[in-house]
Amino acid sequence: MHSDPPASITLTRPDDWHLHLRDGAALQAVVPASARQMARALIMPNLRPPVTTARQAGEYRARILAAVPPGLDFNPLMALYLTDKLPPEEIALAKEAGVVAAKLYPAGATTNSDAGVTDIRNTYPTLAAMQRHGLLLLIHGEVADPAVDVFDREAVFIDRVLIPLRRDFPELKIVFEHLTTREGASYVASADRFTAATITPQHLLYNRNALFTGGIRPHYYCLPILKREEHRQALVAAASSGSPKFFLGTDSAPHAAHLKEHASGCAGCYSALAALELYAEAFDAVGALDRLEGFASFHGPDFYGLPRNTGTVTLRRQAWTLPESVPYGDAVLKPLRGGESLLWQLGA
């Protein structure tokens, strides 16, 4: 028996556990959208130059707070960018300054990852300090090895890097960011309580056909790249399973439209403008709207050891059209699903 979807759903205020806000004019352009939807966000440190000290993280956080529109309360949580040389002593300073995590980018794996880690063993003293001080390790889980097929880089990362790393640091909390494969979902589901994962809206809604529908579609290009339909289905099953290991992280990654519509287009989807609406659509499609609140509002803070938010947001089942583009400094941004209709709308 099928029951009609509800006309509205109310959730505890959600958080975004994987967000790129950039800096300068770009930061000013994108902070309001996230602050309107989310109570907190874990801010990615892949600026140029990257955020590698507790002091830089504090200064960056202040710039973010200064861009929050009056009347909204938004709490940015900060992470350091792990390099081959991040000193273990910086971890104690970071902990003291309220930084909650460090982010591992394998060198060359994604946008602004050239300062990333060339060999995980170089970071072992720093990872030991993180385990001791209770900082989480956030991972872009793809090998950068050009010999590995782009679509296999996540699965290969699990075998080559993650399994040994987990063995060497059994109590380091690890978030496998922007999960994209069935292999990733089953690794995390069967891992112990120190391992969790974020999942983006695009990986729940689209498979790799979206990259080529009627021509090449640069606004669906992000890393890790969209995968086959069977992987999308595995991700939807994981996100809507009720397991506390999976939670919301948009990986909203703005790039000026002209740099995506380019011979060598940038990787990253700008999803922050309608993130909750997109997630609601994905959960609605499998009749799992009752599982959205756990994924969006509870599992993240529980894993990070932070309090759940108070207050609520309401989504209404009401079609509306997302703008095709929005201002981005001197350029424009084309949001994921821009110019198209959405089924759910976040209440004012």
Ligand SMILES: NC(=O)N[C@@H](CC(=O)O)C(=O)O
């Ligand atoms: N996801 C992306 O495709 N891009 C991100 C980097 C990242 O999260 O890997 C970016 O900063 O643009």
Ligand SMILES: [Zn+2]
């Ligand atoms: Zn990444």
Ligand SMILES: [Zn+2]
């Ligand atoms: Zn990201």
